[in-house]
Amino acid sequence: MDTVVSKQLKIKACKVRMGIIEGVYNAKSGHPGGSLSIADILTYLYFHRLNIDPKNPQWEDRDRFVMSKGHAAPAYYSVLAHRGYFPVEELKTLRKPDSRLQGHPSMKMTPGVDASTGSLGQGISVAVGMALGAKISGKNFRVYTILGDGEIQEGQVWEAAMYASSKGLDNLVAVVDNNNLQIDGTVADVNSPYPIAEKFKAFGWNVIEIYADSFDEIDAAFNAAIEFKGKPTVIVAKSVKGKGVSFMENQCSWHGKAPSEEQYKEAMEELNATLASLEA
Amino acid sequence: MADIIKLATRDAYGKALVELGEVNDKVVVLDADLAEATKTIMFKKAYPDRFFDTGIAESNMMSLAGGLSTTGFTVFASSFAMFAAGRAFEQIRNTIGYPHLNVKIGATHAGISVGEDGASHQCCEDIALMRTIPGMVIINPADDVEARAAVFAAAEYEGPVYLRFGRLAVPRINDADNYNFEIGKAITLAEGSDVTIIATGLMVNEAIMAKDILAKENISARVINMHTIKPIDRDAIISAAKQTGAIVTAEEHSVIGGLGGAVSEVVSETVPVPVLKVGVEDTYGRSGPAVEMLHIYGLDAENIVKKAKQAIELKNSRA
Numbered sequence: 046m047d048t049v050v051s052k053q054l055k056i057k058a059c060k061v062r063m064g065i066i067e068g069v070y071n072a073k074s075g076h077p078g079g080s081l082s083i084a085d086i087l088t089y090l091y092f093h094r095l096n097i098d099p100k101n102p103q104w105e106d107r108d109r110f111v112m113s114k115g116h117a118a119p120a121y122y123s124v125l126a127h128r129g130y131f132p133v134e135e136l137k138t139l140r141k142p143d144s145r146l147q148g149h150p151s152m153k154m155t156p157g158v159d160a161s162t163g164s165l166g167q168g169i170s171v172a173v174g175m176a177l178g179a180k181i182s183g184k185n186f187r188v189y190t191i192l193g194d195g196e197i198q199e200g201q202v203w204e205a206a207m208y209a210s211s212k213g214l215d216n217l218v219a220v221v222d223n224n225n226l227q228i229d230g231t232v233a234d235v236n237s238p239y240p241i242a243e244k245f246k247a248f249g250w251n252v253i254e255i256y257a258d259s260f261d262e263i264d265a266a267f268n269a270a271i272e273f274k275g276k277p278t279v280i281v282a283k284s285v286k287g288k289g290v291s292f293m294e295n296q297c298s299w300h301g302k303a304p305s306e307e308q309y310k311e312a313m314e315e316l317n318a319t320l321a322s323l324e325a
Numbered sequence: 326m327a328d329i330i331k332l333a334t335r336d337a338y339g340k341a342l343v344e345l346g347e348v349n350d351k352v353v354v355l356d357a358d359l360a361e362a363t364k365t366i367m368f369k370k371a372y373p374d375r376f377f378d379t380g381i382a383e384s385n386m387m388s389l390a391g392g393l394s395t396t397g398f399t400v401f402a403s404s405f406a407m408f409a410a411g412r413a414f415e416q417i418r419n420t421i422g423y424p425h426l427n428v429k430i431g432a433t434h435a436g437i438s439v440g441e442d443g444a445s446h447q448c449c450e451d452i453a454l455m456r457t458i459p460g461m462v463i464i465n466p467a468d469d470v471e472a473r474a475a476v477f478a479a480a481e482y483e484g485p486v487y488l489r490f491g492r493l494a495v496p497r498i499n500d501a502d503n504y505n506f507e508i509g510k511a512i513t514l515a516e517g518s519d520v521t522i523i524a525t526g527l528m529v530n531e532a533i534m535a536k537d538i539l540a541k542e543n544i545s546a547r548v549i550n551m552h553t554i555k556p557i558d559r560d561a562i563i564s565a566a567k568q569t570g571a572i573v574t575a576e577e578h579s580v581i582g583g584l585g586g587a588v589s590e591v592v593s594e595t596v597p598v599p600v601l602k603v604g605v606e607d608t609y610g611r612s613g614p615a616v617e618m619l620h621i622y623g624l625d626a627e628n629i630v631k632k633a634k635q636a637i638e639l640k641n642s643r644a
Contacts, residue, residue, distance in 0.1 A: 105397065152395075152424050160392065161424040164415060167388045171420055174392025177377065181353065182396065201416070204385035211380075 046264040050093070052323065054260050057127060058088040059320045062289045063313065064123030064136045070309040072140035075148065078299040080120035082224040082257065082284040083191055087124045089263045090189060099129040102156045108186050109175045111160040113168025114193035114222060115149040116301070122146050122155065130157035166199025168192070169219060173209045176217040176277070187271070191220045195227030197238045203248065209277045210249030217277040218270045219250075222257070224286035226297045245279045257284035290315060330469070330497040334490040334526075335433040337469035339364025341476035342401060342431075343371045349480060350375075354431075355390055355402045357383045362492075363403040363433040383408045387416035387430075394427045399480055402428055406435035406489060410451035421485050422458040429479045429486045435465075436577035437605055437622055438493040438527065440615035447610035447618075453582025455487040456555050462508060463554040465489040465576075465584075467529035470499040471552055474506035482508060491577070493615045495527045511558035517547030520633045520640075521565035521572050525551045525584045528575035528603070528624060535575075535629035546633060557587045559595075566596035571636035573601050575629050577619070580604035599639040601632040 061084045069075035091097070095108040112121045119139060126133045131145070138144035145154045149163025159175075162168040172190035179186050196202065209217055221241055229235050238244070242252045251273045255262040263282075270278035286300070287293030290312040304312055346352050346368055358381045360366040369376040379386040383404050390402040402409070409432040410417070421428045432451060439447045455463050462482065466472035472490060479486040498514075514529070515536050524532035529550045536546040547569055549561055565572060572592065574585040585602035592600050605622050619625055 109395075111392070159395070161420065164419045167384075167416055167420050170385045170388030170416070171392035171395075173385070174389035174394070175396055177389065178393045178396025178398060181375070181398070184396075201382075201384045201388070204380075204382035205389070208379055208382065208385055208389070212377075 046261045051260045054088055054092060056320065056323050057092050058085045059289070059316055059323060060127055061088050061120065061123045063316045064126060064133060065119040066290065066304065066309060066312045066316065068119045068122060068136040068139035069303045071137040073303045074140060075119050075303060076116040076301045077119065078226070078286040078293060078296070079114060079193060079222065079224065080117045081288045081290060081293065082286045083117055083120055083222050084289065085257055085260065086191065086220055086263055086282060087120055089260060091124045091128045094267055095189070096186065099157065102130060106184060106186050109159045109172070109188045111168045111172040111175070111188070111190040112150050112162050113172065113190045114165065114196050115163035115168065117191070118148065118150050121150055121158070125155070125157040165193070165196040166201035169202055170205040172217060172219070173205045173214060176209065176214040177212065179216050180214065187216045187218065189218050191222055194221055194223045194225065194232050194238055194241065197221060197241065198236050206245065206248040206250065213275050214277045215274050218267065219277065219279045221279060221281045222284050223281055224284045226286045226295070226300065228297065228300050230297060241281050249276060251276045251278040252281065253278060254281045255283070257282035258288065289319065331494040332469040332497065333492055333494045334466050334469060334472040335364045335492060337472035338431055338433065338476060338488070338490050339367035341473040342368040345476060345480055346372045346375065349399065351397060351399050352480065353377070353393065353398045353400050355379055355386050355400060357381055357386050357404045357408065359404055363431065365403045365431070383413045384416045387413040388420040390428045391420040391424065391426045400428045401431050403431035403433065405446060406432040406448035406451040407446055410454045410487065411448055414454050418458050422461055425460050425484050427483055429488060431488050431490065433490040434492045435489045436491060436526070437610045437618045437624065438491055438577060438615040440492070440618055441612050443612035444609040449579040449605045449610070451489065452554055452578050452584065453586065456582065456587065460484060461555060462486040463489065464508065464552055465526040465554055466552055467526055467550055468495055468497045468499055470497060470501045470504050471506060474504060475552065478506055478508050489526065491527055493527065496530055498530050498533065509553045509556045509558055511561040512550040512552065513547065513561070514550055515546070515548040517545040518569055519545045519571070520637050521547040521549060521569045522575060522629055522633060523549045523551050523562065523565065523572060523584065523588055524575040525554060526577050528577055531624070531626045531629055532575050534626035535633065538626060538630050539633055544633065544637065551584060554584055554587055557591060559591050562588055562591045563595050566592050566598045570598050571640040572598060573603060573629055573632045573636050575603040577624055578604050580606055599636045601636045603628050603632055
């Protein structure tokens with residue numbers, strides 16, 4: 046990937062991370078860990094990959110995105126806001142009674158949200174339905190979805206995976222955010238989904254494995270996914286839960302809690318420093 | 326006298342889908358490996374490009390139906406009531422109901438009249454489950470004429486609809502040439518002053534028979550066909566409560582949370598009169614011939630008559 050583009054994406058991703066912290070801090074609840082782990086891929090999708098028009102969120106030929114791991118709503122809202130779907134300032138209203146920004150994504154309330162998700166394992170089925178819809182109507186839009194690595198413990202994920210490959214839905218790309226942590230511990234300890242790549246291969250998917258913090262790898266993976274015909278593609282992305290805020294990194298405890306005022310300041314200081322070094 | 330036409334509402338469903346598919350090319354039908362039984366096979370044969378068998382995976386089918394509908398299609402997703410409303414309840418709630426998507430759930434083999442397959446397949450809980458989902462329309466047609474009309478009305482309506490069909494062939498009670506169906510608008514089949522029988526699905530025919538039996542004993546029973554359970558026709562219920570002072574509900578469903586529950590909720594908050602329920606008492610079914618099952622579980626005219634008399638007694642004792 047072009048280094049200028051890559052640098053711009055890094056800057057955007059840092060701002061998206063600030064939006065995550067801003068939202069969760071103001072809400073005094075939410076899921077920072079798994080939001081931060083997908084910030085780079087989401088930024089890539091919304092600023093480099095998706096064929097979308099923020100001025101026309103319901104454009105029928107747009108690419109679709111389904112946040113199957115719906116608890117990463119803070120990341121979703123932050124990227125949508127930075128992409129121009131609604132004001133960045135609105136991120137501070139996350140989870141408040143009059144806000145359009147629900148605790149988990151609602152397609153009826155938030156501009157740019159293509160599917161209501163939050164109950165794990167269901168988003169991928171919704172994405173499969175959208176991909177099937179594109180095929181039936183002969184449209185060229187693509188469908189992207191992000192799943193958690195804990196989420197794939199849900200049996201419905203495999204129902205959807207079996208069907209998507211059975212119908213050759215090559216307009217569908219799923220990402221598994223493999224940060225290795227879920228609420229009760231490591232995914233391996235709780236109910237191991239490993240080996241993830243082999244499981245998807247056995248279900249008839251094209252599988253690509255990457256590290257989620259490299260825009261070069263992300264870009265190469267999505268390019269390969271789009272070129273691949275006849276099967277859906279899954280990108281298994283090794284990531285770091287809490288990525289970008291040192292004290293949150295690789296900590297289960299930051300799955301679903303908000304930072305205190307002090308922690309908020311510390312996180313923003315670190316992200317501001319990262320941003321300054323990127324912009325230097 | 327002409328022969329009585331008997332047809333299962335699931336057959337009417339299959340036929341109606343074919344008719345609908347002809348005039349509406351945005352109709353897509355999904356099934357979970359039960360197309361032969363749900364009768365969506367008729368649509369599959371007519372429009373193979375718009376039929377998708379998602380296999381034995383109802384949870385995926387329901388969420389998939391939600392996603393598919395967002396790309397501009399009117400999606401009918403079919404399975405047995407047990408696996409549609411039962412197994413996939415949460416998928417329906419979260420990926421169809423919550424975003425209010427244009428998915429019609431065609432649930433066949435509802436109720437005890439599934440017969441020989443037994444309790445695991447006899448779904449008497451689906452109306453109760455679906456009724457708790459905000460914005461869900463629930464239609465339980467009484468015969469093939471009504472089933473056909475319900476399919477077309479559901480396709481016209483923008484949003485989620487639960488269509489409840491039966492396996493058993495039931496007598497046609499509506500006049501195909503002069504039948505008007507409106508979602509949420511009950512049909513009064515007979516006027517009456519002593520008691521009102523509010524029935525749905527195959528129990529509507531039993532209600533008509535019960536009315537005739539009661540008439541011989543000089544009891545005047547009003548009969549209401551409540552084909553739409555949600556939104557329920559409050560006006561019809563309130564008028565019945567005011568004008569007849571006693572109500573019996575009749576449904577091929579648990580007495581908990583179905584039509585009886587819905588009617589009681591309206592009555593208790595408006596015109597509190599006795600409401601007695603005919604339905605499957607809080608129990609599971611068992612294997613056996615469908616018609617026999619209906620009698621064993623009290624889903625017949627005789628039981629409606631008995632409850633009607635009890636309701637009138639209760640009314641008079643409180644007068």
